[in-house]
Amino acid sequence: MIGKLDPDDLALVVSRTGAQDDDVQVGPGYGEDAAAIEIGDETLVVSSDPLSLARERLGTLAVNVACNDVACSGADPRWLTNVVFLPDDDRETLDIVTEQIDEAAKNLDVAIVGGHSEYAPDLSRPTVTMTAMGLADEYVPTGGVEPGDRLVLTKGAGIEGTAILATDFRDEVGTDTTVDGESAAVDGESAVEAGESFFEEISVAEDARVLREYAHAMHDPTEGGVITGLLEMAEASEIRLEVERDDVPVRDVTRTLCDTMSVDPLRIFGSGALLAAIPEEGVEDALDALRDVGISAAVVGRAVEGDGDGELVLDDEIIADPPRDDLYQLWE
Known part of the structure; x- marks a missing residue:
């Protein structure tokens, strides 16, 4: 396995x-x-x-x-x-x-x-x-989330997974698959070519350099994607995180490739995005600072008092165990 x-x-x-x-x-x-x-x-x-x-x-x-x-x-x-x-x-x-x-x-x-x-x-x-x-100068933990913090995600879900789908599974996706979405910049573009370019966005060094000035906690979602990254933050912080799926940004290219291969963009390798827990009063300043260096970001949820064990609530579903990354079924 x-x-x-x-x-x-x-x-x-x-x-x-x-x-x-x-x-x-x-x-x-x-x-x-x-x-x-x-x-x-x-x-x-x-x-x-x-x-x-x-x-x-x-x-x-x-x-x-x-x-x-x-x-x-x-x-x-x-x-x-x-x-x-x-x-x-x-x-x-x-x-x-x-x-x-x-x-x-x-x-x-x-x-x-x-x-x-x-x-x-x-x-x-x-x-x-x-x-x-x-x-x-100061260590920023995964487990530093505090009640009232807002959860910020940079770039979008499944950045790394998108690039992998476009390369390791190029033949299965098909080079004639085109991006279907709202963004005129990519609509109709080859999904394979667009997805492969995501390798250039895997680093979050700049994202972190900006957000470390504001964040109580930071974490990069890797294996298992955004869902596993959030659960790891919740459990490390012993706190409850509440997130709405529709608030999590998913790019058109990612959605097209994931739909083609029947995988969930929130459950595939997520390197390239950064999760940060930021006090509510600092969120707008943090988002402005990211925009100043050309990094997109969105507020995807919040932290509330939990029972001390740490849990993630996605929409109305309580997630207690980290999901297996959806890409693994494609390699097996």
Whole structure:
């Protein structure tokens, strides 16, 4: 079975934290994608992420997904280590993946400072694991949501998933499928070509740089999409989040590809968007600041007092367990 561990199995893993270290401000925890380590007057933020799917842009996604976690925690991504496993002696794939990694890191002004590479014949596909690091003046957690906060989502649901649908599933979508929507800019355009361009929007470093000045909490929705990202924020914060599906922005390209492949745009890989919990009085200033740098965003819900366990209410449905990403059924 592909995908993340369920919450019970994950709890077992994150309970085993090795030696005690008083400089660790934030360690392993459900929903918290990055560690915070006190280094003098600053905080070192560290996050690791593996990637083995999305073959066409594996290196691009691996860099951005790892750096997004650091950015969402209040730091500017600065360093990366890079571990690459290849299933066979395939120099062409090695060249393509490492070139993508190099280009993506340069675009983010991040240095690759080490790692490991080897051939692993038992693997069925290339696998890349990145560890990203950066320094923050103040760590921003996933679990910092407070009652009354408004929930802001940048860009839209399913950005990463849209790009994957347009590339890994190009043949299934069909190159003659066109975008059907309200936006005149894309209406009638090839859905595959439009969706592939979403790879250029996977980074949320700029989104986070703006919103960290306003947010109590930030999180990037990855596997399981916006729904899982919201649930992780709710559980990490032990609070109730109320969201209306119709308030969540979904681009025409995303909706077209998702309808074609029968998947839910709120339940597919969501890198490229950022979720932020912002005090009500700061929401308009935050939205204005995003607009000033050309980033779209919308208020999608609010936080209210819960029973202390954390829960997500989507429309009238209470979601207690993270959904399996809809794209996994397409790979199996």
